[in-house]
Amino acid sequence: MRGASPDLVRRALAERDPLPGTAGFAGELDGRLVRDVLGRQPLFSERADPARWSFDHRDLDDPVAVPAGRARGTAGEAAGDDERVWSLPDPPAATDRDAALDRVRDAVFESVRSVDDDGLAVAFSGGVDSAVVAAGVPDVPCYVAGFEGSHDVAAAHEAAAAMDRDLTVVELTHEALERAVPEIVAALGRTNPMDVQIVLPLYLLAERVAADGYDRLAVGQGADELFGGYAKVQKAPDDPRVEADTVRGAAREMILTLPDQLERDLLVLRAAGVDPVAPLLHDRVVSAALPLPGELLVDGDRRKVALREAASGVLPESVAEADKKAVQYGTYASRELDRLARQAGFKRRMENHVQQYVESLVE
Structure with missing residues (x-):
């Protein structure tokens, strides 16, 4: 077990x-x-x-x-x-805003501060999720992956400076992507291009972490799902990508997608040589997040309201309120994999051109 x-x-x-x-x-x-x-x-x-x-x-x-x-x-x-044998609880929305925020704050920081830092590094994108995790382990090195000029590398530099943390940049290259794709496909058992794009930077970052002598990687996984971090949650019920007619219902839909996402991420990280540590997915954090009302998930253009409020007393304001792009876009992994596909003759007019390219690399 x-x-x-x-x-x-x-x-x-x-x-x-x-x-x-x-x-x-x-x-x-x-x-x-x-x-x-x-x-x-x-x-x-x-x-x-x-x-x-x-x-x-x-x-x-x-x-x-x-x-x-x-x-x-x-x-x-x-x-x-x-x-x-188990179903995700569906509690009523909390009505006491302050009590709900206190519960999130206590759960989040108990979880991140309970992480054993032996052999640990932090995947650090500069967003509030990874910054909260990093704040719990102040003596642990931080790593970010991305192509030169990418959003995640710039954001991580700014956040690391604001938090006075050392940062190692794993610069992605076309050669690294081409080498990593077959290894990722073997670890996942699938060639879906979105899955591959999402885990490419994570895999290459984890490889570097393992090469540097660390065997565990702390990640911010789960925060977007638990705390309303997706644009489609913010736009509910007007976004066709969700079925729910409320922000809170849309957030629950995202939480229910976690099993497939976590299987993907964990398999890839282990294939790269590290074990993931995801303190924001501890039961105490899940229990605190599930009753959050819609206004503590999204407030206008501000997403992950409760998590940002919880972080506000610990992180610099610029970090607690930083916007974040999806990893495949913030690192340019998606853009550059598409570029490689087109350079290899798989043009956008072709059906599933990136998937065809991915499959060509594993033949």
């Missing part, structure tokens, strides 16, 4: 407690494979023989992921059957 003790998971199963005080878990327990409600640890079993399982799909011939919040039988008539 990864991420929690067997006794704690047994208790969570018996009580149907989806948030029992962990940062996620998965593994085998009493003849079943179990994965926490947000899928913070990936878990796979062999399609024809669920008793064969692994945390890495590459160890299996025909792997099938255990869905988040499920228990999968490994033997007998229940072999291969998935039972939902």
Whole structure:
């Protein structure tokens, strides 16, 4: 069992407690494979023989992921059957603004300050998410990846200076992208270009971190989903990318996408040689975020209101309020992968031209 003790998971199963005080878990327990409600640890079993399982799909011939919040039988008539054992809580919206903010502040900083800094580095983009994580481990080195002139590199330099932190820049190159793509595809088992673009800078940053002697990487994953960081949440219900008719409902939709995203990110980071540490995805932070009303998620053009308010007493204002681009755009990974595809003859007029290029690199 990864991420929690067997006794704690047994208790969570018996009580149907989806948030029992962990940062996620998965593994085998009493003849079943179990994965926490947000899928913070990936878990796979062999399609024809669920008793064969692994945390890495590459160890299996025909792997099938255990869905988040499920228990999968490994033997007998229940072999291969998935039972939902945990569901994400859906509490009513908090009505006391100050109490809700206090709860977020306490949960966030207890989580980031509880991180063991042994062998740890921080993935630092200069946004509030990674800056909050970095603030919890003040003696840990910070790293940012990006092409020369990219938004993330500039933002990380500014934030590191404001926080008086050392920063290592991992400069991305076309050669690095071409080398990394087949390795990422092998780790993921998929060639979806959006997934590849998202994890390219993370993978190359993690490789550098591992080469520098660190084996754990602290990341800000989960903050955008939990605290309303997406433009499509801000624009709800007018954005066709969400079904919800409220900001709060749209944020919940994003939280429910976490299992697939976290599986992707964790597999890639481990393939690069580090274990991820995501303190903003601890159960205490999730529990504090779920009741937030819409106005503490988005207020006009300001997203992640509660997280920024929580950070305001700890981070410089310029960092707490900094805008952030999605990693594939802020690092130029998406733009430059598209450029490489076109240079290789995969023009934009061709259907799925970037995916065709990615697939050509792994043939």
